[in-house]
Amino acid sequence: MSVTSPDRQQKEAQLKQVLSVKLEESGEKDRIRELLRLKLIECGWRDKLKADCKELITSHQDLNKVKVADLVRELTPRARSSVPDVVKKEILNEIREFLNKNIPE
Amino acid sequence: MCQHFDSDNKDMLHNYKIVYECLVEKIHPSCLTQEGRRMIALMCICRTCKKDGPTMHACLSCVYLACHNCTVNCSHIVEHLRKNQHHFAVELTQGELYCNICEDYIYSSSFDTKVYRILDRSKLRPCRRKRNIGLDSWEPDVRDIKLLLLNTKQIKLEASSLYGLRGLCNMGNTCFMNSVLQAMIHTPVLRDFFLAEQHMCVTYADSEHCVVCEMRSLVQEFHNGKHSAFVPCKLLQLIWTHAHHMAGYEQQDAHEFFIATLDVLHRHLGGKTPTANSPQYCQCVIDTVFAGKLQSDLGCEKCKHTSTTIDPFRDISLDLGAVAAKLVSSGNCSSTLDECLKRFTKAEDLDSRCSKCKEGQLMKKLTIKKLPIVMCFHLKRFEHSLHTKKISQYVKFPEELDISPFLAHKSDRLENLYSLFAVVNHSGCVQSGHYTCHIRMFKDWFHCDDAVISQVSLSSVMESEAYLLFYHQNIVKYS
Numbered sequence: 001m002s003v004t005s006p007d008r009q010q011k012e013a014q015l016k017q018v019l020s021v022k023l024e025e026s027g028e029k030d031r032i033r034e035l036l037r038l039k040l041i042e043c044g045w046r047d048k049l050k051a052d053c054k055e056l057i058t059s060h061q062d063l064n065k066v067k068v069a070d071l072v073r074e075l076t077p078r079a080r081s082s083v084p085d086v087v088k089k090e091i092l093n094e095i096r097e098f099l100n101k102n103i104p105e
Numbered sequence: 106m107c108q109h110f111d112s113d114n115k116d117m118l119h120n121y122k123i124v125y126e127c128l129v130e131k132i133h134p135s136c137l138t139q140e141g142r143r144m145i146a147l148m149c150i151c152r153t154c155k156k157d158g159p160t161m162h163a164c165l166s167c168v169y170l171a172c173h174n175c176t177v178n179c180s181h182i183v184e185h186l187r188k189n190q191h192h193f194a195v196e197l198t199q200g201e202l203y204c205n206i207c208e209d210y211i212y213s214s215s216f217d218t219k220v221y222r223i224l225d226r227s228k229l230r231p232c233r234r235k236r237n238i239g240l241d242s243w244e245p246d247v248r249d250i251k252l253l254l255l256n257t258k259q260i261k262l263e264a265s266s267l268y269g270l271r272g273l274c275n276m277g278n279t280c281f282m283n284s285v286l287q288a289m290i291h292t293p294v295l296r297d298f299f300l301a302e303q304h305m306c307v308t309y310a311d312s313e314h315c316v317v318c319e320m321r322s323l324v325q326e327f328h329n330g331k332h333s334a335f336v337p338c339k340l341l342q343l344i345w346t347h348a349h350h351m352a353g354y355e356q357q358d359a360h361e362f363f364i365a366t367l368d369v370l371h372r373h374l375g376g377k378t379p380t381a382n383s384p385q386y387c388q389c390v391i392d393t394v395f396a397g398k399l400q401s402d403l404g405c406e407k408c409k410h411t412s413t414t415i416d417p418f419r420d421i422s423l424d425l426g427a428v429a430a431k432l433v434s435s436g437n438c439s440s441t442l443d444e445c446l447k448r449f450t451k452a453e454d455l456d457s458r459c460s461k462c463k464e465g466q467l468m469k470k471l472t473i474k475k476l477p478i479v480m481c482f483h484l485k486r487f488e489h490s491l492h493t494k495k496i497s498q499y500v501k502f503p504e505e506l507d508i509s510p511f512l513a514h515k516s517d518r519l520e521n522l523y524s525l526f527a528v529v530n531h532s533g534c535v536q537s538g539h540y541t542c543h544i545r546m547f548k549d550w551f552h553c554d555d556a557v558i559s560q561v562s563l564s565s566v567m568e569s570e571a572y573l574l575f576y577h578q579n580i581v582k583y584s
Binding site for chain 1: 131139142143145146147149157175176208209210518519520580582
C-alpha cells in the first residue's frame, strides 16, 4: 500500500462511519451479532471460555477480589485466537455481502 | 454484592429502562423504524474519543455515552464517572451494571426484579427472557394442575420446622443400617437427586426390585411431613437379596453395609465398573457423589524411578495406628483425624528392592488425586486378628476439613474445603454394641438413635466416638 495522505485517511474514516451507521440502521449489525453468538455457542467456544473463566476465578486466593476487568485482560488474547477459522470466515462473508450491496457510488 | 448501589432509586430505574429499551435490547417502538435505528447508530459513539467502541457504556445519572476498554486501561466512561461524581453505568451489549466505587460490574437481584417488572418481556429475545432464572414466574401446565389438585396437603417450611427428620425402626439388630441410611438420606447432593426425581429406572422393568427406586421412596418418605418412625423393611429385604453377605438378623458392620449399599445402588443405576479397556469414570449418581481417585506412587529411593497407579475409591479407611492400639489398654489416649490422614499419606517403606537399579529401597506413597463431593472416612476401630477387638480410643475430628495437604497436586483451592454433615457412632464392644448417627440439618445437629431423634449441641457431636465420618465439599464444581 502506498503512503496514505491525511486527506485519504480522513475519507476512509468518513466511509467507515457511514457504513457502520448503515450496518446499524438496517438491523444487519444485530442480526450478524446474533449469528456470531449462536455460532460461538455451537462450536463450543463459549463453553471453553466459561470453563477458563471459572478456572481463573477459583485459582484466585480471594474470590471477592477478582474483577471482570482482570478476566477480560487475561482471557481476551486467548479467547480471540481460539475463535475457529470457519466462524471468522462465515462472519466475514456476511459483512462482505452487506458491503457489496451498500458501498455508495 | 455492591453496597453503593441503591436499587430503590427511581431515577436510576427510569434511566436504566430507557437505556435498556433503546440501546441494549432495542425494543422501544422508536427503534423499529429505520430512522430510529439511524439515530441509535449515530448516538452510540463515545463522546470523548468519537469512536464507536469497544464496549460502550451509558452513565446512569446523565446518560453520557462513552467507551470502556479495560484491556488497554483506557476508559472514558470511568473518566466521566470520576469527574462528575456519578457512580453507575450500564454496559450496552448485555445491560450489565458497572459501579465505579467497586470498580467492577455488579449485580443486584432486587434491581433486576424491578427492571423486569416494568419491561415488556414478551418483546425480549428468548435468550434474554431467560437471563434471570430466579425471576421467571412459574405457570403450572395441565399436568402440574392435575397433580396439584391431587395433592392438596400443604407443608409450611419455617426455620424451626424439623422437616426431613424421621426416625427409623429397629427391626432386630438393624441399627447399623439405620445409622448409615440416616447419613445417606441427609447427604445434600444425594437427597436432592432423589427429591428431584432424577432417577430413571432402567435396570428393572418394575421398580419393585430396584434398590435405587426404594432409596428414592425412602428419601421422599422422610420429606412428606410425617414424623413417626419409618420401617425400612423393603429396603432391608432388597439389600439382603442383592448383597447376600449382608443377609440375616445379625449385627453387621456399618461400614460394610455402607459399601455394599453403594455397590448395589451403583449396579442398579446401570453404572459400569471401569475396566482396562474403558477406564472412563462411571457417571452414575453414586460415583459422581462418592467416588474419588487415589494415586499410589511406587518409587525408588536411589534411582528416583517412580511408577504411578491410580485407583478409584468411595471411602477411605484409616488406621488408628498400631502404637495407639497398644497404648489404649494402658489408659486414655487420643488421636486426631489429621494424624490418621498423615499416616495414610506417609511414604511407606516396602520390603523390596527396586526392579530398575536392584539396589534402592522401594517406597510407596498414597495421595488423593481426585476429590469426591462427599468424603467418607472409616476409622478402623475393629481389629481383626485372632479375635476381633475394638479400639475405643477417642479420635478428634474437625468440623471443617481442609484436605489440601493430602492431595497429589498441591493446591490451595476452595474445593479442598469440606464440612462435616454426618457421623456414624459405635458404642459398646464387639459382641454387643450399638450404632447411632449424628446428622446436621443446616446448622443444627441431631442424634438419631433408631426411632428416637433428639437435638444435640455441636460439642457433643465433636466429642462422640466416631466410626464413619461424612464430609461434604463446601463448593461443588459443576461440570
